[in-house]
Structure formats: C-alpha cells, structure tokens
Amino acid sequence: MKKIKNNFICKIIEKDILKNKHIKIRTRFPPEPNGHLHIGHAKSIFINFNIAKIYNGKCNLRFDDTNPYKENIKYINIIKKDIIWLGFKWNKKIKYSSNYFNTFYKYAMLLIKKGLAYVDSLNKFEIKKYRGNLKKKGTNSPFRNRSILENINLFKKMKIGKFQEGDVCLRAKINMSSKIILMRDPVLYRIIKKKSHHQTKKKWCIYPTYDFSHCISDYIEKITHSICTIEFQENKKLYNWILKNINIKKKPKQYEFSRLNIENSLLSKRKIKILIKKKIIKNWSDPRLLTISGLRKRGYTPSSIRKFCYNIGITKKENLIQMSYLEHFIRNDLDKKVNRAMAILNPIKIIIYNLPKNYKKIISIPNHPKIKKFGKQNIILRREIYIEKNDFEEKNKKNKKKLFINGKVKLRYSYIIKAKKIKKDRLNKIKTIYCKYYNKKQSKKIKNNIIIHWISKKESIKANFEMYENLFTTKHPEKKKNMLQYINKNSIIIKHGLVQKDIFSKILKKYIQFERIGYFFLKKNKIKNITFTCITKLKK
Incomplete structure (x- = not known):
C-alpha cells in the first residue's frame, strides 16, 4: 500500500520503529455515537486504518460512549455500516x-x-464563572481544599446515587491561573441519572468526561499513536497530565493533523442537527450533506472517497478544499465503470418534417467511447424527437453553441438538422420546432461542430431527475454567526424529463452517465416512477 501523501505521521512512526520504541503499531478510530459520520471522519478512518495496515499493525474501533444524553444505538449501527462500506x-x-x-x-x-x-459543589454556571477567560485568570472554587478523606467519601456517594444531576462533579486540581483555560481544574466526572446507557443500562450514574476517558482508553488498548484533528491540540496538555499522574509506565502519545474543510458545506454534527430540527434537510442521509450516508445516497463510491482522502494528504496546516476536488474523484472513478446513454431533462419537441411519418433509423453506438469491452447499443432516430430546451434559441447569439432558426446542429451519433420554424402555445412558449434533415451524404458537405443529444419520442419514457447544488451560498458556513441566512433555496431541483425505454439494460450497478449532463445514480426503478439522483455534473 502506498504511503499517504504529505504524511509527517508516517515519518514519526518510522523513527519510532528504528528506535525499537514499539513492538506493534496500534491506532484507533474513536467516534462518539451521537450522529452520522461525515467526510472529515472518512479522512480520519482512512488515516488510522491505513497507517495500521502500512506498518502491519492493528486499528481498533472504539465508541466514545460517555454521555448517554447524546448517544444512541442506531448511530453505532450506522457508523459500523459506514466503516464497512468504506472498505x-x-x-x-x-x-x-x-x-x-x-x-x-x-x-x-x-x-x-x-x-x-x-x-x-459549584453548579455548571458557577464553574464557568470561576474559570475566567483568556483575559481574566480563574478563581479557586471554595470547595477546592476539601480534605482527601472528604473527597473520597463524596465521590463514593456520587457513585451510589446520593446526589442529583448538577449537585456535584469531580474536578482535576491543576492550575486555575493557567493560560490554557482547559487546564483550569477541568471536570473529570459528572452525574447523569435520568438517561439509561445503551451498553451499561442503569449500572452507573456517574460518567467520565471525554478528556478523562480517552487517554486512559488509549493506554488500556496499548495505542501507540493516538491520532486526532488539530482542535484537540490543547487537550493534549490534559491528556498528558492525566497519564502522568495515574502511575503508568508506557504512555500513548497524541498527534494532531488538520481538520478537513470543504467549501459551501457543513461538517459540524451540532449544526447538522439544527438543520434537521429546522426541517431544512430531511435527515442525516440527505444527499446535500457530506455525511457518509448522504454521499452513499447521492451515489458516491467508496473508492472515490478513499482516493480523495489519499490525495488530500495529512498536514497540520488548515485549508479550505473546493467541492470540485471531491467531485473530480467520483468522475474519474465512474468514467471507467459506467455506460453512456442519452436523457432529456427539459424536453422540447422537434418534428423533422422531411422524414416520412413511419421513418425508423437504427444506429449502433458504443456503450463507452473508450472501452470496447462495454459493447454496443442501438438507438433509433424517428421523425419526432426531443432535445433539451436549453439547446435552442429563437435568435442566434454569438458564441452560443445552440440550435436557432435557420441554424444547424448535428444530432449526436446521427446527422445534421436545420431549424426552419417554430410553433408556440397560448402563453407564447415554444411548443414544437420544425427542422429539416440532411442525410449522411449531405451532412458530410456541411461544416458543423455543434453537437446536441436527443431521444426519439416513440422510444422515450418519463423519468425524474434530482439535481443538487451546494447547500450553502457561502464558502465557509461554519464560520458564520447565522448560517441559516446562507441556505441555498435552490440546492435541490427536481426535473421531469425523459430517458430511453431500454434504459435499464444500460445501467451498470445503478450507475449511468447521461451524455453532456453528468453521472447519475438510479434511486427508483419503477416504470411509473423512475428517479435518478445526479451525483455530479460533467466538467464544462
């Protein structure tokens, strides 16, 4: 397996191996089961699992389940499914x-x-007040100097449920004047009595915080390299403080890499929950989200996500990646795997008036323009066909490669037609375009580089097309105070168009490329309700 690009972590591991610092490399992926995984988690999964594989080590899946208020067994199941699906x-x-x-x-x-x-015995609001801020030092709690014996007895009472939620908590005694606010006597244990735990049920009513449990879990599992994102850099101080003071010898070590940020998208679980609550999106699997389940529903492949994660590399430098970069990998992946076909999303009818009413021309074309083993398909040209509305303009406009009155275009895989007149409805909208057809011999004499796609009316059936755009109109919605102001109201548009009647014979594993449009995923295949989801448009 190739090493991950820009990988400073691999360099650290290789130095450790040369020094015989570790017998076996062990990593872990520790998600909190309080929502679906997203593309940022995919990067972490890719790093942790691949590093273990590169150095013949092991990678644990550990659920950080220390807060029953936020967690749910359904999230555990979907996370397991996501990891397996990613490969x-x-x-x-x-x-x-x-x-x-x-x-x-x-x-x-x-x-x-x-x-x-x-x-x-301070409540959470008092603890926050006493902790101070970046400009103001913290103040010692009036309960900080309780005797060891009193603290032991109180902690035992916490364990057996003698206190209510919020009455007391266990805090580390570090330094209330520390420049790092996290180190100002952080909470190690709190009481949670009202919610049953999905694993331990009602056995415990006190729960450790993430910072306390995470480093000790790493130690218990003999994790050699605890890899996390850069926002946990300050938490490392507490991570090391806890391990130093619990009398253990071989300590795991934490390493940080930059968090993944993608333009016009949202990866914060907390903020995704707001979108669901406000009914802006349906659920965690909405195809407009960059959750793993959302990407899967949209039609992304595991291999395209893995290649994306490989190519973005591992650095400590924060950056904002364009959505087009992720789309590049799904296009590249599907380009070699799927057949081509023609579809019309916004139909407008053409009558080729100089062809007989019963005209039928069978045209043999390749399923894939570059891969012969994909075989061939037949398309049929008839007198009545459909083209895209966007491929026609009444008047000629410079630099617009379209059909217009007295203008000519070539029908994909067929011959040239010329628009002669149009028929409009009562609302003055174009209903039909009447065109003249040039046969093969005539077409050869006409210079034309404008090619459009089409479908014969008799060989077409109705289909729906879910077209997606970015969910947000701003590049970095997570940094906006009110992200809801930047919701793209046109992030999903349903088109009611046409596909070829024999479309199901052309689809490979639910995937198809509709020429000149994009790559699509078959969502529903009932004859009266055929629906395709647009994975990504073709590059212009």
Missing part, C-alpha cells in the same frame, strides 16, 4: 469506552488520594 475492517471486537468504566473509576479515586482531584 475497512477493525481489529477484533468493537471496543467501547464503557467497557472500562471500572478502571476509570479506579484511576479517578487514585487522583483523589494523591490530592489531584476534588469533588466540587
């Missing part, structure tokens, strides 16, 4: 942070006994 396999059994609740409790008690943790 990765985790090491042995799935891990859960909840597997280690007894161990977390033991280490929390150790910190209390060492005078490095205390039970605080």
